[in-house]
Amino acid sequence: MFSIVPRKYVSRLPNSCKVLKRLSSSISSSESVTNRKTENLKRDILQYRHIYPEFLPDPKFEFRNIIREKLERNDMIARRTQIDIPEFYVGSIMAVSSSDPHTPGKFHRFVGICIQRGGCGLRAHFTLRNVIDHQPRPWLERWERKNLQGVQDLGLPEKFYKRAQELAKPWEKYDLMKEYMQVFILLLFVVVITRTIPEEEQTEIFSEIQSKLQKLEVTRKQLKKKRVFVKPIKLA
């Protein structure tokens, strides 16, 4: 700790009291710096659960196997060194290109919005959605009945909106019984389901692979800088 203070100070200042003061302040500041660093690191690690959710194992107790999970994580890191997987979330618009055995000699490329992300470990998966060639109704949910704010006109016939108005329940948000009901159900069946991996375990998992992930991110950034924009050629 003391080596942090430069020796010049000690020699220059005659008053030992002042030196001591400086020493003590420098010690506290250095401590705070290290504290901040660890805090930042911790925050980074906790951020990883959003960026790389597939590294966390299935919280179901019967599916856990520590060794298998570790091996899978190593495999995932090794795969990521070969293929560039960008950071994405549910709601991101992405393009996926892959080889297609059914059309030999051609790439299969699909552009869409990510609507689902699931699975963990090597069985992680995601779903892309897009509307191709005027399919009839691009959604299955009845969005006109959901009272969505800030959504453009859905382009549906008038009768859909009429029916939505008939079925609307604007009083429901004031209905306290709904909340009571939830409590009631909980009282009836006391079932404890672990829905998530605890924070301690998350930090353990991510601190184990953090250095490798950081290296990968750095290489990705370097590659991004190197990549040259190729203007698409107009066909026909």
Next chain:
Amino acid sequence: MFAKTFVNITRFKFSTPISKFHISSKRSEIQKMTRLRVVDNSEIGKQAMAEGKPPRCIQVYNKTGIGKIGDKILVAIKGEKKKAILVGLKQNQLSKVPKFDSNNIVLIDDTGSPLGTRIHVPIPTILRTILKEKTHGKGVDYTKLLGIASRFV
């Protein structure tokens, strides 16, 4: 006040029984009596869809009785029996196989040639492999269907 709340709780309990909650998603399998959507431009198919009387599956030609992509089925359409091929399903598919919002079929005749001349929705590329496998030397040739597809995904 407490008594009032209790009464309310009990009333609520009887009005919505707990057994009515379903949280599992439906399987949307193709089986007998499933309504389907004709996606080619055959006369009978166009008419049936325009009248709002989509065809029903009345037989699935496989061992399980549950239609998967590329399977041949028998449909009841406008009082007639026609054979058809499943070309797009609502059901969850294997990875990289697209899943559609409707159960699409293309009508064929007994020799495997399609009744229409054009398919107006995208067709999964996996059908190339599946239909080729199902076509045997002298039997029915299903690959004619691929020729009238407008687009593959």
